[in-house]
Amino acid sequence: xxxxxxxxxxxxxxxxxxxxxxxxxxxxxxxxxxxxxxxxxxxxxxxxxxxxxxxxxxxxxxxxxxxxxxxxxxxxxxxxxxxxxxxxxxxxxxxxxxxxxxxxxxxxxxxxxxxxxxxxxxxxxxxxxxxxxxxxxxxxxxxxxxxxxxxxxxxxxxxxxxxxxxxxxxxxxxxxxxxxxxxxxxxxxxxxxxxxxxxxxxxxxxxxxxxxxxxxxxxxxxxxxxxxxxxxxxxxxxxxxxxxxxxxxxxxxxxxxxxxxxxxxxxxxxxxxxxxxxxxxxxxxxxxxxxxxxxxxxxxxxxxxxxxxxxxxxxxxxxxxxxxxxxxxxxxxxxxxxxxxxxxxxxxxxxxxxxxxxxxxxxxxxxxxxxxxxx
Numbered sequence: 001x002x003x004x005x006x007x008x009x010x011x012x013x014x015x016x017x018x019x020x021x022x023x024x025x026x027x028x029x030x031x032x033x034x035x036x037x038x039x040x041x042x043x044x045x046x047x048x049x050x051x052x053x054x055x056x057x058x059x060x061x062x063x064x065x066x067x068x069x070x071x072x073x074x075x076x077x078x079x080x081x082x083x084x085x086x087x088x089x090x091x092x093x094x095x096x097x098x099x100x101x102x103x104x105x106x107x108x109x110x111x112x113x114x115x116x117x118x119x120x121x122x123x124x125x126x127x128x129x130x131x132x133x134x135x136x137x138x139x140x141x142x143x144x145x146x147x148x149x150x151x152x153x154x155x156x157x158x159x160x161x162x163x164x165x166x167x168x169x170x171x172x173x174x175x176x177x178x179x180x181x182x183x184x185x186x187x188x189x190x191x192x193x194x195x196x197x198x199x200x201x202x203x204x205x206x207x208x209x210x211x212x213x214x215x216x217x218x219x220x221x222x223x224x225x226x227x228x229x230x231x232x233x234x235x236x237x238x239x240x241x242x243x244x245x246x247x248x249x250x251x252x253x254x255x256x257x258x259x260x261x262x263x264x265x266x267x268x269x270x271x272x273x274x275x276x277x278x279x280x281x282x283x284x285x286x287x288x289x290x291x292x293x294x295x296x297x298x299x300x301x302x303x304x305x306x307x308x309x310x311x312x313x314x315x316x317x318x319x320x321x322x323x324x325x326x327x328x329x330x331x332x333x334x335x336x337x338x339x340x341x342x343x344x345x346x347x348x349x350x351x352x353x354x355x356x357x358x359x360x361x362x363x364x365x366x367x368x369x370x371x372x373x374x375x
Contacts, residue, residue, distance in 0.1 A: 006032060007295045008296075009023060010036070010229065010295075011295035013045070014042065014045075014233065014274070015229070015233075017274065019051050019052055026053050029056075030059055032301065034063065035301070036302075038228060040063050040109050041230070043064040044110055047060060047064075065109075073168075073169060074113055074169050077116065077167060081116070081171070082201060088127070090131065092118050092124065092205070093118065094116065094117070094204060095117040095174070095177075095206075096117050096212075096219070097111055097113040098118075099206040099212065104237040104238050104240075105237050111230060111233075115169070115171060115172050118172065118174060120174065121192075124175075125160060125175040126150055126154060129163070130150075132163055132165075137164060138163060138164060143162075157179075158174055158176040158178060160175075177215055177218070178215075179222065181222070182374065183221065183222060183374055184221075186256070188214065188256070194208030194210065194211055210244070210249055214253070214262070217261040217265045220264075220265050221261040221264065221373050224308070224369055224370070225294055225369070226308065227298070229295075229298050232265070232269040232273045232294075232298065233275065235265055235266060235268075235269035236269050236277045237275070237277075239280075240277045243278075244280070246281075249262075249280075259283065259284065260372060260375070264286055264373075266279060268294045271291050271294075272291075272295065272298075293368070294365070296361055296362050297365055308362060
């Protein structure tokens with residue numbers, strides 16, 4: 001571990017591996033752990049390990065306490081949303097961490113949420129958006145739907161610009177689970193059929209366990225595993241928490257187009273999450289190098305995300321040059337002025353150059369994932 005890149009060290013620590021006494025980049029690792037919300041988990045796993053500097057362990061303990069408080073605030077906000085939407089007959093499901101943190105992980109403080117992700121089909125997202133704004137939710141400056149308006153924005157993008165509650169909690173209102181970009185399967189049609197109610201709050205509903213697997217897997221693949229080490233631990237806890245009929249899961253995944261996504265995620269979680277879950281046999285062969293290189297993506301600097309996304313889009317072999325140009329031109333609608341749009345285009349071009357020439361290992365791993373998911 002001492003000579004391993006920082007990304008590998010962080011992923012291994014999040015998987016429970018003890019630190020190497022020769023490792024000396026603790027301040028840098030702590031900053032990266034904060035970026036990826038891993039500090040509370042590291043506190044649980046390594047908070048008493050004297051091989052780690054005291055100040056770093058104190059930072060992890062402080063992050064754990066702050067996460068516990070934030071989890072309660074987010075939970076209160078989510079229950080308030082559930083009550084509000086129930087009053088107005090607005091159907092919704094709470095996605096990902098809203099269920100995982102409270103019902104799959106040992107305790108919610110270990111699985112911090114950046115925001116609350118909600119799924120609202122069709123025009124329900126617009127109804128929910130209007131309700132929240134009427135309740136005092138607001139956008140930060142220049143973060144609203146702009147000239148497109150809420151309806152125009154939702155026609156182009158999967159989720160509305162996220163508003164923030166008076167208490168500081170952010171919510172993402174999704175009309176679709178993921179973007180349709182050639183690497184994702186068709187949108188599911190029956191999430192509410194298999195939905196499960198919160199055991200203590202019937203108005204709060206979540207996708208069923210298999211739909212949770214599907215969404216987490218497609219989300220991870222779509223974002224090329226840039227969501228941090230916690231995304232693999234999510235799979236370990238979900239597989240441990242629920243007894244799946246894997247023959248049925250794989251059959252459905254194959255029919256609906258997310259088999260490769262799930263197989264890769266489970267292979268990655270088995271390798272890196274550090275949890276002895278009841279892992280299933282995989283129906284497809286996963287290239288070993290693909291799994292071994294996942295830490296380069298899971299724990300990369302957050303500042304590299306946008307650059308890598310731009311570079312990956314430009315490099316995708318499954319899209320023609322014309323399709324790439326049309327997608328870039330379509331982004332004009334999101335900007336108030338031509339100058340804003342040209343500024344965005346310039347940043348995208350600069351990001352492509354930075355990633356292409358400064359992060360060849362990461363870009364090779366991203367290209368391999370895209371090739372695997374598109375094959």
